[in-house]
Amino acid sequence: MGKRKLLMGITLGAVVGGATALFxxxxxxxxxxxxxAAKSNSSYFMSHPSEAIHNLRDAFDQFNQTFADGAANAINALEQVETTLDKVANKKEVKEIQ
Incomplete structure (x- = not known):
């Protein structure tokens, strides 16, 4: 019941906010x-569905590549942090042994 009230409140707020903005x-x-513009684009792509699919695939491939690059950068950063932590831990061990 709480979820339904929340979604109804969000929807109602969006409708009221949109209507108020149109003043x-x-x-x-x-x-x-x-x-x-949306009507024009949708009409065009309804007439040319293969181009729509091609554009969608290109956009997905670009998103996928960007995501993969971001993941590779994140992994690289984590490896650098791990290396730095290992160096700090090794220095502490050497000092404790001496």
Missing amino acids: DREAREYAKDKLT
Whole structure:
């Protein structure tokens, strides 16, 4: 029940906020331009579905490559931290032995 109330509150807040924003002429024009562009793009891709799939695949491949690069960078950073910690731990051990 709590989840439903939360989602209803979020939805209602979004609707009220969007409606309130449309009182501004500039916001209405922006919304109209974006909806017109979305309509135009969706009409184009409905007429050319293979291009839509190709663009989607290219976007996914780019996201996948970016994610893989980020993961590789994160692993490299963790390895550097591990190496640094090992050096610090080894220095402490050498000092304790002496």
